[in-house]
């Protein structure tokens with residue numbers, strides 16, 4: 001069977017941006033920023049995206065396009081059939097399933113909130129409402145709904161499923177977010193939120209350098225979908241005429257822009273309408289979006305309409321990311337075990353139905369998986385991909401990087417390769433070690 005590929009160059013960019021832009025930007029980023037001192041976190045995070053994120057993205061692209069395979073097949077094949085490298089790739093396939101198990105539960109919450117915004121169900125008391133729906137049988141049911149939507153797109157295939165869907169979803173997300181941000185910053189009292197977010201204040205960073213660094217690194221990988229093999233898989237459907245460096249920069253820039261915009265929506269809302277960061281918003285992860293922001297909508301005219309628009313955007317963003325998670329194990333079964341795409345999607349969907357339901361019923365497990373487990377798996381995964389690119393592919397990586405790219409990008413090839421070989425994996429291993437201490 002002929003392997004699938006993207007129909008257009010822009011199709012790949014939309015799909016990859018769709019993967020990157022997700023709950024990481026809209027739910028995790030404002031929460032992390034709030035918890036880690038605001039503006040100073042923003043600066044550290046931006047630096048890590050640029051210094052670690054972009055080169056990491058390119059390493060995954062190089063592995064994917066060179067091998068035209070899923071992560072497990074890619075590493076084994078490019079390492080001349082090495083089963084140990086195959087296992088490193090297989091770790092990515094496993095991580096994708098772990099990620100999707102908790103992500104789909106949050107996706108289910110959002111699905112529910114689109115409806116609840118229309119009826120105003122949580123308007124009376126957002127905190128109590130969220131507390132009554134976050135975990136349990138109903139949460140599991142909504143998770144299954146979200147997962148079914150994800151599987152529907154993946155079952156359609158690369159071109160007529162993923163590409164078609166994300167080509168519409170991604171621009172809609174960006175346009176709606178810009179509109180929402182314009183509205184949010186013009187709210188009376190938004191200034192306090194903006195200055196918390198944007199006025200650089202190094203004092204928190206100075207007193208908590210290690211924890212800010214770690215949180216910023218974890219967030220940078222999560223938001224760029226790195227360390228799982230998503231970008232390996234998406235780049236495996238690419239042709240030789242795309243410039244990896246150009247596409248990677250566009251993807252990182254758009255993703256960062258959207259994360260930044262999300263902050264422009266969330267912080268003014270929290271400060272203008274909620275009077276600042278309450279315990280729920282600064283403490284628990286889900287709080288900022290589902291209690292803080294949701295609570296703001298009941299105090300404004302046209303609150304229901306705006307709330308539906310807001311959670312609608314979040315839903316689209318979450319879906320275009322969950323699609324990219326499910327695609328990894330699906331590609332693995334299709335490539336390595338000749339399973340037809342639909343059967344693979346159905347089988348893996350069934351598996352995540354069960355693992356996600358377990359998360360939806362166990363708040364403790366959910367929190368551990370969505371926090372430290374995911375951080376560790378992503379960091380270890382990306383370190384593995386970098387070492388592989390730098391030391392196993394070496395010169396071939398440089399050649400693949402250069403294919404289709406312009407003079408400027410090519411001149412950056414050698415420094416890129418050396419950073420992938422040395423400082424970047426060391427940095428990741430160091431943050432990993434810190435998290436265990």
Ligand code: PHE
Pocket residue numbers: 019020021022023024025099222223224225226228230321322324325
């Ligand atoms: N980047 C996605 C987000 O921000 C999450 C993701 C991580 C998707 C890893 C795929 C792989 O929501």
